[in-house]
Structures are given as C-alpha cells and as structure tokens.
Amino acid sequence: xxxxxxxxxxxxxxxVGHLRGDQPxxxxxxxxxxxxQLRRNLRHATxxxxxxxxxxxxxAPDWQQLRDAGAAIKADVMSRLPELLEQLEAAVTRAGGxxxxxxxxxxxxxxxxxxxxxxGSDRVIKVKSMATQEIGLNEALEAAGITPVETDLAELxxxxxxxxxSHILVPAIHRNRAEIRExxxxxxxxxxxxxxxxxxxxxxxxxxxxxxxxxxxxxxxSGANFAVAETGTLAVVESEGNGRMCLTLPDTLITVMGIExxxxxxxxxxxxxxxxxxxxxxERMNPYTSMWTGVTPGDxxxxxxxxxxxxxxxxxxxxxxxxxxxxxxxxxxxxxxCPVYERTGGHAYGSVYPGPIGAVLSPxxxxxxxxxxxxxASSLCGACFDACPVMINIPELLVHLRAEHVTDRRRxxxxxxxxxxxxxTMDHPALYAAAQRAARLGKVVGRRGRGLPPPLSGWTVSRxxxxxxxxxxxxxxxxx
Amino acid sequence: xxxxxFVTCLADTMFPEAAKATVRLLERLGHEVVFPEGQTxxxxxxxxxxxxxxxxxxxxxxxxxxxxxxVVVAPSGSCVGSVxxxxxMVARRAGDERLASQAEAVSARTYELSELLTDVLxxxxxxxxxxxxxxxxxxxxxxxxLRVGDRPLRLLRRVRGLTLVELPAAxxxxxxxxxxxxxxxxxxxxxxxDKMRHVLATGADVCxxxxxxxxxxxxxxxxxxxxxVSTVHLAEILASTEAS
Numbered sequence: 129x130x131x132x133x134x135x136x137x138x139x140x141x142x143x144v145g146h147l148r149g150d151q152p153x154x155x156x157x158x159x160x161x162x163x164x165q166l167r168r169n170l171r172h173a174t175x176x177x178x179x180x181x182x183x184x185x186x187x188a189p190d191w192q193q194l195r196d197a198g199a200a201i202k203a204d205v206m207s208r209l210p211e212l213l214e215q216l217e218a219a220v221t222r223a224g225g226x227x228x229x230x231x232x233x234x235x236x237x238x239x240x241x242x243x244x245x246x247x248g249s250d251r252v253i254k255v256k257s258m259a260t261q262e263i264g265l266n267e268a269l270e271a272a273g274i275t276p277v278e279t280d281l282a283e284l285x286x287x288x289x290x291x292x293x294s295h296i297l298v299p300a301i302h303r304n305r306a307e308i309r310e311x312x313x314x315x316x317x318x319x320x321x322x323x324x325x326x327x328x329x330x331x332x333x334x335x336x337x338x339x340x341x342x343x344x345x346x347x348x349x350s351g352a353n354f355a356v357a358e359t360g361t362l363a364v365v366e367s368e369g370n371g372r373m374c375l376t377l378p379d380t381l382i383t384v385m386g387i388e389x390x391x392x393x394x395x396x397x398x399x400x401x402x403x404x405x406x407x408x409x410x411e412r413m414n415p416y417t418s419m420w421t422g423v424t425p426g427d428x429x430x431x432x433x434x435x436x437x438x439x440x441x442x443x444x445x446x447x448x449x450x451x452x453x454x455x456x457x458x459x460x461x462x463x464x465x466c467p468v469y470e471r472t473g474g475h476a477y478g479s480v481y482p483g484p485i486g487a488v489l490s491p492x493x494x495x496x497x498x499x500x501x502x503x504x505a506s507s508l509c510g511a512c513f514d515a516c517p518v519m520i521n522i523p524e525l526l527v528h529l530r531a532e533h534v535t536d537r538r539r540x541x542x543x544x545x546x547x548x549x550x551x552x553t554m555d556h557p558a559l560y561a562a563a564q565r566a567a568r569l570g571k572v573v574g575r576r577g578r579g580l581p582p583p584l585s586g587w588t589v590s591r592x593x594x595x596x597x598x599x600x601x602x603x604x605x606x607x608x
Numbered sequence: 609x610x611x612x613x614f615v616t617c618l619a620d621t622m623f624p625e626a627a628k629a630t631v632r633l634l635e636r637l638g639h640e641v642v643f644p645e646g647q648t649x650x651x652x653x654x655x656x657x658x659x660x661x662x663x664x665x666x667x668x669x670x671x672x673x674x675x676x677x678x679v680v681v682a683p684s685g686s687c688v689g690s691v692x693x694x695x696x697m698v699a700r701r702a703g704d705e706r707l708a709s710q711a712e713a714v715s716a717r718t719y720e721l722s723e724l725l726t727d728v729l730x731x732x733x734x735x736x737x738x739x740x741x742x743x744x745x746x747x748x749x750x751x752x753x754l755r756v757g758d759r760p761l762r763l764l765r766r767v768r769g770l771t772l773v774e775l776p777a778a779x780x781x782x783x784x785x786x787x788x789x790x791x792x793x794x795x796x797x798x799x800x801x802d803k804m805r806h807v808l809a810t811g812a813d814v815c816x817x818x819x820x821x822x823x824x825x826x827x828x829x830x831x832x833x834x835x836x837v838s839t840v841h842l843a844e845i846l847a848s849t850e851a852s
Contacts, residue, residue: 158794167798467781471798505792507785507799508656510752527694530658547654551662554617554649555669564621586793590800591828594622601615601624605631605643 137442138232139495145233145264145439146292147494149478152501156476157468166302166473173301174463174470180410181461188406197399198518202455205390206445212357212390213436219360223422225432230384232439233263239435240265240349240382241272247380247431249274249347255364255371256280257351258296258458259384259437261480262493265349276349277341279370281334288315294474294482296460297408302473305330338370348374348429352385353457354400355434358393361421362434365404365414375418381429386437388445388454400457407517408459440493449528453489455518460485462512462522468505477502484512488525496533503529543583561602568596609729610640612677614670614718616687616820617649619841623820626841630683630721633734633847646673652690655698657787664702667695671710679728680718683843685750685818688720693753720750721843722759722818732762738848739769742840743812745803745826747819748781760818760842767845773810777802784825800829807837818842 140147149156160166185191205212217227230236240260244252252269254260254276266276266287278287282300286293289311293299300308309325316337323333350371354363362383364371375381391397405414423432445451463469463483474482479490479499487506491499503526512522534544553559580588587593611634619627631641651666670691674680682688692715699708725731744764750756764772783789783799790796803826807815815830817823820841827839 154792154794157792161794161798467783467799468792468795471802472795503658504788505795507748507781507783507788507796509748509781509785511748511779511781514752527656527658527660530656531660532658534658535661543657544659547657547659547662551651551654551659551666554651555665557646557648560617560648567621583790586790586796587828589793590797590832591789591825592831593828594824596622597624599624601620601627602643602645604624604628 137438137446138440139443139498140262140440140493141232141234142494142498144237144268145262146480147262147490148498151478153476153478153505154501156478157472157505160472160476165304167471169302169304170470170473173298174465177298177410177464181407181464182410184406184410184412187412188402191406194399194403195517195519198403198457199455201391201396201399202518203452205388205392206451206454209387209390209445212392213387215357216355216360216390217436219356219358220362220422220432220434221360223360225360225422225434228433228435230435230437230439233437236263236384236435236437236439237265237268240384241268241274243380243382243433244269244274244347244349245272247347249345251275251277251341251345252347252349253341253345253374253378254278254283255348255350255374256283256299256366257349257384258480259351259386260349261293263384263437263439265384277338277345279338279341279374280366281331281368281370284334284338285311288312290315292475293480295463296458296481296483296485298460302475338373342373342377346378347380347382348378350375350381350383352383352389353404354397355385355390356392356394356397357390359421361394361419363397363417363419365401365417367409367411367415369416372416372418375420376428378429380431380433381420382433382435384435384437386439387441403517404457404459407461407515443495444492447492450488450492450525452520453485453492453525455520456485456489457518459517461515461517465511465515466506467509467511468507477505484522484526485520488520488522488529491529496529496536500533503533561600564600564602568598609679610642610677611724612674612680613641613643614647614650614674614680614682614687614691615643616682616684618824619683619820622824623841626683626820626843629841629843629847630681633843634681636847636849637729637731637734639729642677644673644677650687650690650695651698652687652694653786655690655694660698660701663698664704667698667711668707670695671707671714674714674718675710678717679724680714681721681724682718683721683818683841684820685720685747685754685756686821688718688723689749689753691715691718720754720756720818722750722756722763723754725763725846726759733766734763734846736767736846736848737769737850738767738845740813741771741773741811742814742816742845743773743775743807743810744778744842745775745782745807745815745817745822746778747817747822750818751779756818763842763846764816770845773812775810775815776806778806782822782826784822786821789825796825797829800825804829804833804835808835813837814845815839816842816845
C-alpha cells in the first residue's frame with residue numbers, strides 16, 4: 129500500500145461561492161412562476177434570442193459539422209486534460225505570465241485576493257466571468273476591503289441592484305428597462321437624476337460611470353472563454369468592449385479559468401469562434417474577441433496571472449458519462465430554448481449556472497446530494513440537446529444524475545417503495561391485470577380525480593384525471 | 609404483414625380506444641395484428657425517474673416478449689423512444705451485454721405508428737374520414753428522440769373532411785414529462801397553460817398527438833377549464849371512416 133492515497137477528487141466545498149441554492153427547485157420555481165413581470169420579461173427575451181440564433185444558424189451550411197468538430201475537440205481535451213494543462217502552464221510562463229493552481233473556491237479566492245492586495249489597490253474592475261461568480265470572488269474581495277466593480281452592463285445592473293445573475297449570458301434578463309432605470313437612480317454613483325428608461329440613455333449612464341472607473345483602476349480580473357495550450361494564449365469574447373478596456377488598460381490582469389476551458393491548438397479556436405456567437409447571442413461573429421499571450425513589454429498589462437480552477441471539475445472528469453458536461457462553452461443556448469427556464473427564470477436553480485446546463489453541472493460540481501432537486505427540474509423534452517453547439521446530451525445526463533440520486537439515497541422513501549412495487553407488478557402480468565382492475569375503482573378518488581393524496585395531488589391541482597375505461601385493452605382483446 | 613402490437617401500459621389501462629383504433633386501422637389496411645400477452649410496461653417511467661435497476665426486469669421482459677416478431681408497432685412516440693434510446697443503456701449499465709444487443713435488435717424492428725405507416729407500409733392516405741377542425745401537437749419524444757418530422761401531418765392531410773390548423777409554438781413541450789408533472793407541478797402547469805392557450809387560439813375542436821401521455825396532460829387541463837376541446841390520439845383519427 130502506498131503512503132499517499134489520493135482518493136476521489138473533491139467536490140466544490142460548501143460555505144463558499146454560489147453553486148447551491150437556499151431551497152429545492154420546485155419551491156424556488158413556485159415563487160418565480162407567480163411573478164407576472166418576470167414571466168413577461170423572460171418570454172420576451174428568450175423568444176427574441178431564439179429567433180435571432182435560429183436565423184444565423186440556418187445560414188451556416190456546415191453547422192452540424194462544426195458541432196461535430198466542437199464535440200470531438202472537447203472530448204479529446206477531456207481525455208488528456210492534465211497533459212494539456214501542463215503544456216498551457218509552460219507556455220504562459222514562457223510568455224511572462226504566472227500560473228497558479230487552485231484546488232477549490234477557497235484557494236482561488238485567497239490567491240486572487242492576495243494578488244490584488246499585493247498591488248496596493250483597493251478596487252478592481254471585472255470582466256464578466258462565470259468562474260468568479262461560481263467561487264464568490266466578489267464577496268471574498270469585499271471581505272478583504274477591496275471593491276470589485278463589474279463592467280459588463282448586465283452584470284453591473286445585477287451588482288448595483290444587489291441582485292443575483294439569472295442567465296449565463298444575459299445576467300439581468302429578468303429585469304426590464306424600467307427596473308434598470310430605478311436601480312441606476314438608486315445605486316449608480318453620480319447618476320443624472322433626470323435619467324429616462326430609454327435604452328440608449330441607460331447605456332450612456334453606465335458608460336459615463338464605467339469610463340471613470342476604467343481610467344483609475346490599476347487591476348482587472350477576468351475569466352476566459354478559451355486558453356490555447358500550444359501558445360499560452362487566453363481569449364475572452366464579449367459584445368460591449370468593456371471587457372477589452374479591462375484587459376488592456378490596467379497594469380495587472382488576473383484571469384480565473386476553469387480547467388476545462390483549455391483547447392490544444394490555436395487552430396481549434398476557428399471552430400469555437402464560429403459556434404459560440406451563433407449559438408449564444410445569435411450573431412455571426414462576436415463584436416469583441418480579445419486574446420493575449422503573457423506579457424508584451426510596454427503594451428497592456430505588465431503583470432499577467434492565470435488561476436486554474438478545479439472546484440469539483442476533476443471529480444466530474446472521473447465520471448465517464450458525466451464528464452461531457454465539461455464540454456460546455458457557456459453559450460446559454462440551452463437556457464433560451466428550455467421551456468422550464470423560460471417560465472421559472474434562473475434564480476429558481478439556486479446556482480450561478482441555471483437552466484438545463486446548470487441542472488447537470490451544479491449537481492456534479494457539488495455532489496448530487498447538495499443539488500438533488502436540479503436533475504429533476506426538466507421534462508426531458510430534449511430541446512437543450514438539439515440546441516447545444518457542442519452536442520452535450522443533457523437529457524442523458526439528467527437521467528444519469530437522477531439514477532445517482534436514487535442510488536445514493538440510503539433509506540427507502542414513499543417513492544422508492546412505490547417504484548419498486550410498480551416494477552414488481554409490471555414484471556408479473558397477472559398482478560398487472562389485477563392492478564388495472566383496481567385502477568378502475570376510480571370512484572375512490574372522486575370525480576375527475578380530485579382529492580388524491582400527495583404527491584399525486586400535484587396532478588389534480590391543475591388537471592382532471594381521465595375516467596378509467598370500462599374495459600382495458602387486453603380485456604377487449606381477450607374477448608375478440 | 610404480421611405486426612405485433614406494443615400497446616403501452618398507459619394506453620392499455622387508461623386509453624384503450626387509441627390501441628383499439630391502431631388494431632382497426634392496421635386490419636383495415638390488410639395487415640394481421642397480434643398482441644403478445646407477456647407485455648406490460650417498457651420501464652420508461654422508472655428510467656426517467658432514476659430507477660434504472662428497477663427498470664431492468666421490465667426491459668428484459670419487453671425484449672423477451674417482442675424478440676420473436678419482425679415488426680412491432682406502438683401508438684406512442686415516447687415508449688418507442690424508450691425502447692430505442694434507453695433499453696440497451698439500462699442493460700449495459702447492469703453489465704448485461706447480451707441483453708443490450710438483443711434490445712438493440714428489437715428496437716430496430718419497433719416503430720411508432722406514423723413511422724410504420726409511412727416508412728414501412730409506404731402509405732399516407734389511409735382512407736380515413738374525420739369531419740373536424742384538428743390541431744396537431746408534435747410530442748417531444750416523437751419530435752426529438754424519434755425525429756418523426758412531418759409524418760403525422762402527412763397522414764392527417766390525407767384524411768377526408770379534416771381541417772388541419774397549425775398549432776403556434778408547436779414544438780414547445782406541453783409540460784408533462786412523466787413524474788415531472790407531479791414533482792414540479794407548478795412549472796408543469798405553467799407550461800401546460802401556454803400549450804392550452806395555443807391550442808385554444810387555433811379554434812380547433814380536437815387536439816391530436818401520437819402519445820396518450822401528453823394528451824392525458826393537455827386533455828386533463830382542458831377538461832379542468834371546461835374548454836370544450838377534446839384530445840384524441842392520432843390512431844383514432846386515422847381509424848375513423850364514414851362508416852364509423
């Protein structure tokens with residue numbers, strides 16, 4: 129026996145970051161569903177973006193080949209992730225950058241906070257980043273007396289509103305312009321009190337505020353969409369140009385990136401830079417693609433750091449079925465087509481990763497027990513699988529995680545007893561026929577099925593039960 | 609042709625008219641329908657709720673029951689989807705490679721009704737008569753697991769007396785999703801509300817689909833609202849004639 133047993137890789141730790149919600153999905157969803165303003169905002173936003181994305185995807189004759197290529201590149205990456213990460217580390221270091229390895233959220237937050245504190249600045253500007261949301265970096269910085277300023281317009285709206293993001297790409301999708309005006313008037317320093325809810329006026333107000341911040345803040349924090357192992361190049365794609373400001377103006381640039389974001393070669397970007405904008409914003413090409421390779425003397429940030437974040441990803445990688453979730457390029461196409469997301473919005477999922485991808489990513493990063501309701505937050509309609517630009521089979525993963533939840537649960541429940549009994553009955557045709565006859569005694573549940581006990585009352589809250597037929601099919605057949 | 613009917617447990621127990629219509633239709637078209645007695649349930653509810661171990665005997669039973677037949681038909685996209693996309697997975701997960709390959713062989717011979725009619729029997733005009741205004745809901749598993757495409761619509765367009773009206777946002781899920789409808793009753797209801805809104809907007813008398821499960825859901829909601837729109841399985845429309 130060896131003296132060091134590494135065991136299973138750890139899941140994301142509790143008590144830090146935003147991967148776990150306060151309540152199970154059905155309860156959180158109930159609250160969102162009752163908000164007519166939210167329902168309108170979501171329906172409008174997802175319908176618009178679906179149409180836009182569908183139109184530009186229809187223009188690409190090789191869309192399916194691009195999806196195949198994207199899936200194949202990601203599968204290759206996952207099959208040799210440690211090797212690619214070491215190659216990336218060597219390339220970034222060679223180019224004058226510094227690479228840090230963070231096993232989890234706590235470690236990543238400590239590394240970044242110390243790096244910022246080391247510059248002497250008490251303020252950082254941030255490029256929109258899911259990884260830093262995941263680990264709760266803003267809270268960690270604030271606890272150390274450092275003020276993080278989100279510079280993505282939607283992320284700024286969320287931050288000023290003391291709110292939580294509800295969409296991967298459009299964090300303030302749950303807000304309309306009237307609500308955004310109120311948030312700006314309440315919380316934006318130096319805002320014009322005569323601000324209207326005209327989108328151009330709102331954007332101009334944010335621009336004035338952010339421009340001052342860009343010019344006076346020496347440290348920026350970003351995520352990364354891609355990292356190229358062979359060159360050490362990091363890439364951020366965005367729509368506003370605020371990210372580019374953060375990536376070029378400050379002296380120090382710190383990038384926090386999930387380890388799954390690495391791609392082997394520069395050439396691989398040609399696939400993803402075609403897939404991502406069409407699937408996510410419905411654009412042919414994203415407006416700003418920023419790429420940087422270590423430090424360029426006299427040009428841009430002179431201190432460049434890369435924090436490689438695990439936070440449960442190695443544990444996901446160890447699951448042969450589950451690991452395909454690491455292929456995700458955070459385009460959010462699955463959210464926009466999801467009939468559940470469209471009605472509940474992102475907050476119901478608890479985690480910063482909402483929608484179908486969140487329902488399979490969050491439980492894997494935290495362990496299924498900590499997000500047990502999420503794999504069930506889907507009707508398995510399959511729209512997400514069709515929309516995914518890297519062909520992650522989300523319905524398959526949902527079922528896989530449901531099975532994991534059922535297997536992990538040690539004590540029998542009313543459901544597990546009923547399921548076992550149903551399976552036994554179905555495997556014994558005589559019992560099955562007897563159960564069918566019993567079902568016909570529908571009178572016990574009353575007309576139209578009202579008055580069923582929980583959990584079956586979930587059906588009769590909004591739907592009538594069909595009247596049991598006088599004769600089953602097999603009885604009819606036997607009489608022929 | 610000799611065709612084995614995979615009736616599905618839900619149609620057998622709650623919606624026998626859809627199954628009887630399937631028999632009448634195929635017999636009218638000159639085929640022999642047999643009903644393998646050992647069949648019960650494909651196990652989809654167990655699989656989709658996470659009870660894959662419990663589903664294993666049901667998969668084994670299904671494969672054993674239908675293995676002797678050259679052509680199997682079910683009036684359900686969802687149950688055929690389970691046979692085609694889940695049975696081998698359940699067997700493989702349990703380490704039973706032999707069962708997995710048998711399941712694959714059975715699934716290759718198993719068809720949803722509109723697939724059987726158009727692809728195997730090569731027929732679109734089944735000689736039906738149904739004088740109603742009808743809208744068609746393409747159920748998710750027919751649409752995205754089986755890719756039945758416009759096969760049901762091609763069949764419906766050839767039905768005499770039938771006025772087919774397009775369902776807005778047709779491809780959106782009705783919110784059924786098996787145990788989803790109970791576990792996430794509020795979200796399921798919200799999805800169903802939009803589906804019903806679209807059905808009612810068509811002015812149709814009848815909403816049809818290839819799955820009694822989704823129709824039970826949509827129909828249960830329409831009934832609760834006393835909307836006066838009925839839900840009828842595709843097989844029942846195709847089986848109808850001037851005489852019936």
